[in-house]
Amino acid sequence: xxxxxxxxxxxxxxxxxxxxxxxxxxxxxxxxxxxxxxxxxxxxxxxxxxxxxxxxxxxxxxxxxxxxxxxxxxxxxxxxxxxxxxxxxxxxxxxxxxxxxxxxxxxxxxxxxxxxxxxxxxxxxxxxxxxxxxxxxxxxxxxxxxxxxxxxxxxxxxxxxxxxxxxxxxxxxxxxxxxxxxxxxxxxxxxxxxxxxxxxxxxxxxxxxxxxxxxxxxxxxxxxxxxxxxxxxxxxxxxxxxxxxxxxxxxxxxxxxxxxxxxxxxxxxxxxxxxxxxxxxxxxxxxxxxxxxxxxxxxxxxxxxxxxxxxxxxxxxxxxxxxxxxxxxxxxxxxxxxxxxxxxxxxxxxxxxxxxxxxxxxxxxxxxxxxxxxxxxxxxxxxxxxxxxxxxxxxxxxxxxxxxxxxxxxxxxxxxxxxxxxxxxxxxxxxxxxxxxxxxxxxxxxxxxxxxxxxxxxxxx
Ligand code: SAH
Numbered sequence: 001x002x003x004x005x006x007x008x009x010x011x012x013x014x015x016x017x018x019x020x021x022x023x024x025x026x027x028x029x030x031x032x033x034x035x036x037x038x039x040x041x042x043x044x045x046x047x048x049x050x051x052x053x054x055x056x057x058x059x060x061x062x063x064x065x066x067x068x069x070x071x072x073x074x075x076x077x078x079x080x081x082x083x084x085x086x087x088x089x090x091x092x093x094x095x096x097x098x099x100x101x102x103x104x105x106x107x108x109x110x111x112x113x114x115x116x117x118x119x120x121x122x123x124x125x126x127x128x129x130x131x132x133x134x135x136x137x138x139x140x141x142x143x144x145x146x147x148x149x150x151x152x153x154x155x156x157x158x159x160x161x162x163x164x165x166x167x168x169x170x171x172x173x174x175x176x177x178x179x180x181x182x183x184x185x186x187x188x189x190x191x192x193x194x195x196x197x198x199x200x201x202x203x204x205x206x207x208x209x210x211x212x213x214x215x216x217x218x219x220x221x222x223x224x225x226x227x228x229x230x231x232x233x234x235x236x237x238x239x240x241x242x243x244x245x246x247x248x249x250x251x252x253x254x255x256x257x258x259x260x261x262x263x264x265x266x267x268x269x270x271x272x273x274x275x276x277x278x279x280x281x282x283x284x285x286x287x288x289x290x291x292x293x294x295x296x297x298x299x300x301x302x303x304x305x306x307x308x309x310x311x312x313x314x315x316x317x318x319x320x321x322x323x324x325x326x327x328x329x330x331x332x333x334x335x336x337x338x339x340x341x342x343x344x345x346x347x348x349x350x351x352x353x354x355x356x357x358x359x360x361x362x363x364x365x366x367x368x369x370x371x372x373x374x375x376x377x378x379x380x381x382x383x384x385x386x387x388x389x390x391x392x393x394x395x396x397x398x399x400x401x402x403x404x405x406x407x408x409x410x411x412x413x414x415x416x417x418x419x420x421x422x423x424x425x426x427x428x429x430x431x432x433x434x435x436x437x438x439x440x441x442x443x444x445x446x447x448x449x450x451x452x453x454x455x456x457x458x459x460x461x
Contacts, residue, residue, distance in 0.1 A: 002129045003112060008075070008099075011035035016073040018065045018089050019080035020045035023103055025052065027077050030113065032056045041069045042080065067092045076100040077113075106130030115140035119152035121159060145234055154183065154191045161203055168207055182206060186324075189218065192235075193326045217244075217291035219318055221311055223304040223330015227253040228340075228414040231331045239328065243298030245290055247283070251302025251440055253415060260298065280310055284317040291323045302440070304332040308358055308383045332356075334381040337413030337442045341420050342456035343449055350447040351379040359385025359392055359443065366391045370399040379446035386441045390429040396445070397425055406449035411441040420459070422449060 015031050017024055020042030028038055028049055038058030040049065045060065053060050061069065065085055070076065076098050078089040090108035093100035102108035106129075114125035115136040124143060128136040158179065169175045182188070182203060190199035220239040225231040232240075240246075240260045248257060250270030260266070267286070269278045278286075290297045305311030305327060318325045334356055338345045345354040355373065359366050359382045366388035373380055374396060385392055386409070397403050403426035411419040423431050425445070 003127060005114070005125060005127065007123065007125075008034075010075065012037055013074045014039050014059075014072055015075045015077070016041065016069055018042065018069075018076070018078040018085065019103075020049055021079070021081070022046060023081065024077075024079035025049045027079050027103065027113070028052050028058075030116070031077070032058075033118070036075075039069070039073060041065050065089060070096055070098060073098065078102045078108075104133075117143050117147065119147060119149065119155065122151050122155040148192050148234065148238065150192050150194070153196060154188055157187075157191060157196070157199060157203065158183065161207070164207060168210065178206075186218065189326075192238075217293060217295040217297060217323070219287050219291050219297045219299055219314075219323060219325040220328065221299045221305050221315060221325060222301070222328040223306075223309070223332075224248075224252045224256045224300050224302055225331040226303055226333040226336030226414045227256065227412065228336070229253070229255045229259055231336060231414060232256065232259070233328060233330070235328045236330065239326070240298055240300070242296060244295040246298045246300055247286060247290070248298075248300040249302055252300050253302075255415075257300070260300070264298070280313060284314055287314060288317060288321045288323060291318070292321075301330070302333070303336070304330045307332045307334075307356065333383065333413055333440070333442050334444075337410040338381075338444060340414045340418060340458045341408060341410050341444070342452045342454075342458060343408060343444055344451060344455070345379050345381065345444075345448060347448050347451065350377065350451070352377045354379040354381060356381050356383065358383050359388045361388050361391075366395070368392075368395070370395050374399045374401045379444065379448050382443035382445070384439075385443045386432070386437060386439050389432055389443065392443070393425045393429055401425060401445075405445060406447060408444045408449045408452065409437055409441050410444065411437050411439075413440075413442060418458075420452075422452060 013036055015036040015038065017028055017031065017038060017040045020040065024042065025046060025048050029052065031038055032052065038053055038056060040053055040058060041061040041063065043062060043064060070092055076089060076093040078086050080086060086102045086105060086108055090100055090102050094110060099111045100109060101111050101113055106112060112127060112130050114127040117124040117140055126136045126139045165175055165178060169178055187199050187202045190202060220243060222236045222239055224236065237259060243261060243264055245265040245267065246260045247267045247269055269283050287297055287299055299314060301309045301311065303309060311327065315325055315327060334345065346352060355378060357368055357380065382392060403424060405425045407423055407425055407428045409421045409428065409432055421431055421435055421437060
């Protein structure tokens, strides 16, 4: 280790920043976010830095740097991008025993500024020891995506209870065990779900009981997106990696499922086309039973749970049984398929509205409000419509839609095996039969479909 990472308390301490441009502005922001008092010396200032100094009651000296500016400061940053001045600042500061950083010049610096992940009071710093700041920033990006923004609030909650926990548990070991389970259990989960009050109650309760705050089970209703695992949300991924049991549908792609915790139990409740493997009531009952056994249950669905996903019914049942749950939206297949097919669902010239409908048949009939669907400047997205494709096209034409209206079928959208078929209302059903399109497939109808000829970026990439 070439540098010792330390966290330096700069609250109300005067820090000298030499330079008034964009680079200086970035360092100034960092300094004020750590509570430092800004002293800026530079012949000129960019407007944003000027505003920042004023907003934080800083000092500004509109002159060239001289050693006199080091008077009464505790730390120095040179961001002037002038070799001679940088060298002078570095030499003067070192002579006075002050910590000095010259931006992008480790040889002139005796401290370096890391890439920071700020979840105050939790702060993480990544450094490459000045060897590769870009690599440090890339790593920061990875950490940013892995650590929920709400960790800061969790840290604050822990801080508020620190003394009470100390008073409650005598030994260091007891306190460590308590905190470890609290910070990984339902208290933390409540904070991540934005329920801070409930988290505090659970923590108080755990403290009173001297237990670890483990309550009954919980259900995470999570949208797994249309298939490409890169389209998962951070929150989805986090819950997938902590659930004890995964209850999933047929639409959840293998690659998404692979990201669930390895040792979690997996329960398949998929529905193959028309034959129901397990009924909705049975799924609801299963979720309730597993949660009551104290498990963290991941209810993983394709796309978004609230779009043709029966998510509402499932959480209704959980509410009735007083079981805690969270809902995490996913990218619905309409968004995913349209994006990967190069078909914008709305467009300034061709469609000002978009309508999602289900083409699911009841008793062999696809019963939709056809006149409402035949509207100018409207895109139709039909879920579960492959089996009723012929009927859908016939009905739309019968209700006045042009037989030449462009239509696209997207099979396995967003996955490597994605297939797309385009045609018109008049000919698509025959084409689909010939090419043997299979579910899951989404139907997109409207003038926007024609844009694909120009905007298809995915299959060309
Ligand atoms: N909740 C899901 C939809 C469930 S209904 C969502 O928000 O996407 C099931 C239908 O979704 C399928 O019949 C098909 O029309 C569509 N679908 C889901 N994933 C798909 C995919 N990867 N490609 C094409 N269509 C898909």
